[in-house]
Amino acid sequence: MSVQQKNAPTLRRHILPTELGPCMVRVQQGTHGPRAESGTPEVYLHGAAGSWTTFQSLLARATAHDRVLIDLPGWGESTAGARREQFSIEAMARAVVGALSALGYRRWKLVGHSMGGFLALHMAAAWPEETAGVAAISATTFSVSDACGAPLRGLYKFPAFTGMLLAMRSMAALGAAGTAVVRTIATTPLMRPLMSPFFADPAAIPPAVFRELGDDARPASFSAAARAAAHYDFGQWRGILCPVLAIRGDRDVFTPESDLARLAVVVPQTRLATFARCGHFAHIEQPDHVHRLIDELWSR
Numbered sequence: 001m002s003v004q005q006k007n008a009p010t011l012r013r014h015i016l017p018t019e020l021g022p023c024m025v026r027v028q029q030g031t032h033g034p035r036a037e038s039g040t041p042e043v044y045l046h047g048a049a050g051s052w053t054t055f056q057s058l059l060a061r062a063t064a065h066d067r068v069l070i071d072l073p074g075w076g077e078s079t080a081g082a083r084r085e086q087f088s089i090e091a092m093a094r095a096v097v098g099a100l101s102a103l104g105y106r107r108w109k110l111v112g113h114s115m116g117g118f119l120a121l122h123m124a125a126a127w128p129e130e131t132a133g134v135a136a137i138s139a140t141t142f143s144v145s146d147a148c149g150a151p152l153r154g155l156y157k158f159p160a161f162t163g164m165l166l167a168m169r170s171m172a173a174l175g176a177a178g179t180a181v182v183r184t185i186a187t188t189p190l191m192r193p194l195m196s197p198f199f200a201d202p203a204a205i206p207p208a209v210f211r212e213l214g215d216d217a218r219p220a221s222f223s224a225a226a227r228a229a230a231h232y233d234f235g236q237w238r239g240i241l242c243p244v245l246a247i248r249g250d251r252d253v254f255t256p257e258s259d260l261a262r263l264a265v266v267v268p269q270t271r272l273a274t275f276a277r278c279g280h281f282a283h284i285e286q287p288d289h290v291h292r293l294i295d296e297l298w299s300r
Contacts, residue, residue, distance in 0.1 A: 011069065016102050018095035019282045020073035021082040025099050026052060028059060028067040040107045040132050041066035042298075044102065047114025047140070048225045049164075051076030051216045054113060057287040068103070070096060072116075074221030087224040089232055093123045097130075106130065111297060113137040113283060114254065115225055118144075121237055121244070121267075128241040132142035135294045138255040138280045141234070142262050148230035160197055165226050170221035178219050188216015199279040200251045209284060237266045244270040245297045247290065249278030271297070 011026035025027030030041075042065065044055045052069035053076070059067065073095055074082040096119070100108055109132045117139025124131040140161070147158045147165065155162045171178030185191055191210045196202040244267050248255040257274065264270045273293055275282050283290045 014099075014103065016099045018073055018098050019083070020086060020091055020095045022078060022080060023073055023095060023099050024071040024077035025103065026069040027103065028063075028069070030065040030067070039065050039067065039111055041068050041100075041105055043068045043070070043096070043108045043110050045070060045096065045110065045112040045116030045119050046072065046075065047116050048075075048222045049213060050113070051212075053109070053212050053216065054281070055283060058111075058283055058291065061291065066105075068100065068105070068108075070099060072096070072119075074224065076216060078129060079218065079221075082221065084220055084224040087164075087221075088228045089119060089122050090126070092119055092228070093126055096123065107132055109133045109135075111135045111137070111294065114137065114140050114280065115229070117141070118229065118232075121263075124240045124242055124244070125236045125238075128239055131142075131240075131242050133242045133244070133297050133300070134240075135247070135297055136263075137247045137282050137290065138249065138252050139246060139259075140254050141200050141228075142259045143167060143256055144226075144254065145229045145232050145234075148226040150209050158256075166225070168217075168219045168222040168226075171186075172203055172223045175220075179217065182217040182219065183214055186211050186217070197253050197279070198279045198281060199238050199284070199285060200249060205284070237263075240267045240269075242269075243297060243300045245273065245293055246270050247273045247275065247293065249275045249280060249282050249285070251278060252280045254280050 011028050011238055014025045015024050016025055046054050051071050052130045071078040074084055107130050110120035117136030118141050124134045144161055145157050147162045152160055171182055191214055192202055195210055199205050246258055246260050247265055260272045275286055278285050
């Protein structure tokens with residue numbers, strides 16, 4: 001395993017309006033220069049328990065084209081004025097596309113983790129000509145959608161996610177106090193055992209990673225995203241035209257192997273990859289391996 005947690009390079013910050021509220025977007029300029037000349041950017045979409053910071057280990061290497069890192073409405077620095085009652089996969093996708101358009105981008109390559117992988121696949125289906133490729137890292141798709149639609153049944157079939165969903169709903173019901181509880185726990189030794197199911201080797205993960213995951217926890221936004229995922233029509237993904245890379249860890253408790261197999265049926269041009277000794281955060285546990293496969297994907 002190669003766990004890396006590095007400081008991010010210089011990023012330009014933009015606050016852009018969307019239908020779900022103001023959105024904080026960071027841009028790492030590519031070596032080709034200003035975005036007017038930089039071609040198709042890599043767009044990073046985080047999960048429902050994260051923010052742009054979960055991708056820091058992938059940013060150290062220079063890239064020819066721009067990288068765009070988005071705090072989705074309701075997470076990170078995009079919480080003020082977030083309209084959670086209007087959350088849907090479609091609305092979140094429109095928010096991302098609107099932000100990219102405002103920055104002058106007309107085509108993109110998508111890297112999504114967990115919920116961000118779900119969102120990236122929807123964007124590829126809804127904007128097939130504009131999406132050049134999708135790298136989905138532990139995308140939470142079919143099983144998560146089923147559990148969100150029927151939590152009681154999910155406790156039996158998919159206990160790891162459903163348990164977290166119920167905990168987040170409980171914290172969300174407490175409002176700001178619930179968020180404060182989660183963040184307080186993140187500063188204590190209790191955070192590591194609580195998050196251990198997400199990693200193959202929790203002892204190898206730097207403490208800063210657990211603190212950032214706790215800081216990024218947004219119970220109300222997590223719960224709203226879960227409602228958005230329930231009863232999603234996955235038949236839409238048959239319209240995806242671009243190549244897709246779907247990655248999971250062999251110890252991933254949120255993305256079962258059956259989800260990747262089902263994805264390959266719906267989107268035949270999908271390449272599947274399972275990392276040994278890896279959990280739900282492959283880009284944190286094995287960033288070099290992720291880099292290599294993403295580079296191969298873009299070369300296609």
